[in-house]
Amino acid sequence: MSKAVVFRGARVVDPASGRDETADVRIEGEQITDIGKISTNHAEEIDCAGLILAPGFVDLHAHLREPGREDAETVATGTRAAARGGYTAVCAMANTDPVADSAAIVEQVVALGRAAGLADVYPVGAISVGLQGEQLAELGEMATSSARVNFFSDDGKCVQSAGLMRRALEYARAFDAVIANHAEEGALASGGHMNEGEVSSILGIAGIPAEAEEVILARDLALAKLTGARLHVPHVSTAGTVELIRAAKARGVRVTAEATPHHLALTDDLVSGYDPVYKVAPPLRTRDDVDAVRKGLADGTIDCVATDHAPHPPEDKEREFDLAPCGMLNLETALGVVVTELLDPGLLGWLRLIEAMSTAPARARGLDGHGGPIAPGTPANLVVFDPATAWIVEPEKLASKSKNTPFAGRTLKGKVVHTMLRGRFTVREGSDADGQR
């Protein structure tokens, strides 16, 4: 039995219990055993004055690239990046090679996550066989496998067929699973590489209009209502999408939504230098869209922040803009971006920020043991971070195998000090920890 730990004097922000107050938190073994004003009593004491202690972050949307693109990322390097970013749970997207459309693949991903031991890895299963959008994958087999997949997505490929989307939603109800669809109407988006707008027009890059996202989302919301199934909207990027979700929630549609750090912080004018580090799907939009997405996240229309962490090796990104793949790193910078871009300007407070980073995504996928509450008898999945210290994003220092961060050189506030997965440190004093204590 490892020694008990007391986090002393942290500001404990725990949306699940509504707690936002200075307290001590005691950890023994894998669990939280006490919270309040507590004596050290045979425990190692860790001074947390000035720091925030919260439930470990939960990412509903990350690309860990294994199996298939281990040159870009592995489950081990991706979860190392996650731990550094304060995450204790990461959902691994299905667009691996082979595609995560069978029990064998999703179980392998879980096993790789366990072996690394740096975050709980929850695979996202494919909706359709091979992400081809033609035939339903064996959702039931994945759901009843040891990986217990309850969240399905064809990832970057939108389910174009309304018929298949309806069947997926209906069928998923048998397992109370969630269907997440990348909303992008194929013909409207065809050939596009960035947001369609003033910037794309001048750059001569074919654009993807906001409406490509909105027409599919409007359809999917209607189908979610028809089927009574649970729909999740990944990476909301437009003001119109925020409005559609707001209206659907008011009608009682079972929908949750996520926003990425880059859609909360970056605009399409960054593409002006043609650097594909700013190429992402859905594309960076306009200032009006960013403002609407921020407001949507602040007021809860958008439930949570998800990273869409998408590593690509330099040879894939150092190309012509239209030939480069989409995607950006985010796991290590998400907290800093949200603190700097939303909390600092006063758009949301700490309780809502932690809810969006942890409690809400854990609830959206029903991940027991993550997202709080921070209470005796619950697993010690925690993050402790410094809300005030500024740091500069240096790509070469990131844990991810790839370096394609759009935030390189930016100064962010909010730096992880400790991350703890079931009582074991994965990050300690700002340094990688091997899970020992």
Next chain:
Amino acid sequence: MIRHLLSIKDLDPEGIERVLATAATFQADGPRIMRKYPTLRGKTVVNLFYEASTRTRTSFELAAKRLSADVVNFSVSGSAVEKGESLKDTAQTIEAMGVDAIVIRHSSSGAPNRLAGWVSASVINAGDGMHEHPTQALLDLYTIRQHFGSFSGLRVAIVGDIAHSRVARSNVWGLQMMGADVTLVGPPTLLPPRVEGWGVETTADIEAVLPKADVVYLLRMQLERGTGATVPTLREYSRLWGLDAARATLLKDEALIMHPGPMNRGVEITADAAELPRSVITDQVANGVAVRMALLYLMLGGRDAREEVPVE
């Protein structure tokens, strides 16, 4: 002078004037330049063409040779972009050989911008995707100035597929910089998204525009098929927006007809319209050599146009 020419916007009006004035000096003895100048002796210019091009590549090659530069043509077929060496590796290979300028034509918008970040040589954009074709705009400006002397208050109508045209973009910015008024003509499917921000007038009615225009500039029309098609048929396009001799009678006496070539005769312009005296399409080609000489001279020779052009 500028180090790279990636967009016409890399030049200011004064810089454009300097290029045009220098080109005029080269043409002092006539539109076709027969003389060879020693100015760029010892300099190397690479033509890096990822898209087939006869006129632009030949024009750059002649321009460089007339200035005594060594010219290397590095042609790459379209498929090599997908399968072969990356642009960055090619750039570094060429760079290692020691060259002074790279003239690049590429199907990807922004490829010259990327290239400029990877090499120390000057990069000249010879047309990139749907982005820009700044030397085309310079030779068009030169041709317009030959006839009108200045740009202030001139009305230029650009007709056709503006959305997909790098020629249109460079010309719009260049003409605006020099004080001309630009009207874009075509169906809304051929206009760029959010064109409101461009500071131009737009219309679908060519016959309303022609009587007021000093220049009508016809763009090459290409047919896309299927649901993404921008016009139903080329026949309909030709009837509604093409220029034939009859429609050309709507033009003012002194108005010019221009086209960047190669022409689709019978689509955006008929043969009889292209051969009207007011058509300056072959002048554009001849002027291309002089303008590219001027640009290479100013960018690589580092001399000012106000100095006399050295004569062998």
